[in-house]
Amino acid sequence: MKENGKVTNIFLSGVGGQGTILASNILAEVFLKAGYDVKKSEIHGMAQRGGDVTTHFRFGKKVYSPLIKYGDADFLLSFELLEALRYINWVKPDGKVVLNRQKIYPPSVNLGLAKYPENVEETFKKFFKDNVYVVDGQEIARKIGNIQAANVVLIGAFSNFFPKIKESQWVDAIKTLMPQKLHDLNIKAFQEGRKAL
Amino acid sequence: MPIGGNMKKEIKVMQGNSAIARGAWEAGVRLAAAYPGTPSSEILKEIADNYPEIYAEWAPNEKVAVEVASGASIAGARAMASMKHVGMNVASDPVMTLSYTGVKGGLLIVVADDPNVHSSQNEQDSRNWARFGKMPMLEPSDAQECKDFTKIAFEMSEEFDTPVFLRTETRVGHSDSPVVLENRVESKIPTKVDQKEAQKYTMVPINVRVRRKVVEERMKRLEAYADEFKFNKMEINDTRIGVITSGVSYLYTKDVFPEYSYLKLGMVWPLPKKMIDEFYKKVKKVIIVEELDPFLETEIKAMGYKVFHGKDVIPNMYELSPEIIEKALKGKKYKEPEIRVKTDELPRRPPNLCAGCSHRPLFYALKKLGAFVFGDIGCYTLATAPPLQAIHTTVCMGAGIGEAHGAMKVMGNEGLGKVCAVIGDSTFLHSGVTPLMDIAYNKGNSTTIILDNRITGMTGHQEHPGTGFTVRQEPTYAVDYAELGKTLGIQSIRKIDPYNIKESMEVIKEEMEKDCSSLIVCTNSPCIMLRREKRKFEHPTYTIDEEKCRGCKACLEIGCPPITWIEKEGTTKDGHKRKGMVSINKDTCVGCGVCVQICKFDAIVPAVK
């Protein structure tokens, strides 16, 4: 974590329906309760229609802008490979990248008019070397019985980057934000994700 | 600004829109009305879901929402109407005159701009309404301010006898930050109407002339108040450069240039003249950072001040961001981050109609008929994109029906069979009824198709007068579109099941060719995401019979998300060579069967999930 006074910038990207917004709500809840100022901004007007969704999340002692400055993301947490690549230039040279190994084809690829980019993981590794982490959110979520929980699996994996935050703080946030009947599944998803990195 | 560590007060991370709802509740608001529109819709939804003390309703349109709120205000209650920026155009008729009548209970009008048109049909700057209508406007920058400004707006409204605008935008209404929660305080104004006040509220010329003067005097008092307004704040740091700004632009600029001095305006109209003068005395050079129009800049220049930088470097369209401001103000000294991948060249991911959406087969039918389609606004506007490309105009809500009528009037018989208008259910009730009445009254012969998917889809499933439910999910009356058309005088009224492509094409063709007014209502076609009403399909999902698919790509013409082209040469069982084949994603296919009707080779077959 950053020294006091600095702001940490987390850029989340994915496709409508993948649950990026819930994931960022968990981040906001955790860091607020941990004593930070937080700001979050997202574009979700068309999210249900399968468009791309991005969230800017920032925490620190005092945060002004709800938007991360282009090129200034400390972390890129992406739920889909093409949507990760689309924002590769947003990450600082020494930033960390967490990729979910999932591909969702956009319309032009479905129609055979464009190619889905190849070797996304390798491209990231070329620029960010050891700072690239890949998780198979879907697969882990499938194993625990519900692929819908892949977003929380990713948050679980991502939680490893913040050693000062205890596991219980993440679990509390999940409980605060989700209806009771989903607690067990999502806490499990979080724990499995946390073990995955 | 509260920091989460201070746990004595209750602090919650809230979206700007939720904070406005909270502010309304704390301010003792009794009534809230709205018509949905991004980025404002959550305000009313939050009120309906969380604050039972406030009567809440989805009005059929923004004009009605304002009128309902105005009535509550005249009866003494604090009331509000919220809308997106273009909603204010619809509501402007009452609002411009409410400026004259003033209020009794505080009256707040929330207008949410959408710089960069993330989800709108234009990019207008709502600050102009405040100057135009001679009413004060507040502009918050984060969620705490959303709540604080909402509360103070009601005090101002009552003190100055005026409606007050709260202007937000996408990056304010849809951003989350910590908010300190407080309690509700009921208003002390009694709820009653009083005939003795008729002159104040009846805008006939003799009364208007009286109120006209009151408006000017009020603006003078408001100008003086602006100089004292606690949310107009001066921050003096390095005095070489001072920035005048407001809203989210303040946050962006402060982030990249923390060393500058600032005059942050919480009230963007009227402007605090004395404060601006004082700021000019304290700093050497003034830069004005504002999104969209040079609103502050024009005014400040007109006061006779020099502006070191403003719209000469800050863009006057799309949204601002920290890097846009940094680049504009640093010029050549700005260092561009490393370009690792040319991301502009990646396949884009525009929004698409959902798998199973009832709009898809209808627009496929219209495409096959070759009709010129006067469109409207809603999810169905997505049918303008390839491969459907079956909407040919979109202007504002309700526009398509009148446009089709006008086109038919000048095209005469040439137009028969070629033109129609389409409109969603929510949009029709918002502003489609009057143009339909016009067609009947003026003996038009155009065809109107109502795409009834039982909900306001585009903006996230809000109820409307056709769904049978109120915002709080109480059952209520629902408009019957065919009966309404009949009452208005439409001559031919038909119902279609849009999932039956062949039948839809026949009916639409017949109606477009008829020399009379026609209304076609889509039925049994609820939004596929709607839980309450589900259409039953014959099979849960479909798959491709690889022995039969000839790779003709006909099914790709509907642009259905689960259907993908796979390039790989091969042959069908009966020996036809193919360049590739399609595949259907079983997880996302909902079994609507539209592609099945299009496939000429029976290659799409039922499957199980």
Ligand SMILES: Cc1ncc(C[n+]2csc(CCOP(=O)(O)OP(=O)(O)O)c2C)c(N)n1
């Ligand atoms: C004056 C105005 N108010 C609100 C909006 C936002 N808006 C766009 S379309 C729409 C309604 C769409 O619902 P419907 O007509 O039922 O079509 P659907 O999306 O369900 O297909 C709304 C609220 C707008 N564009 N203009």
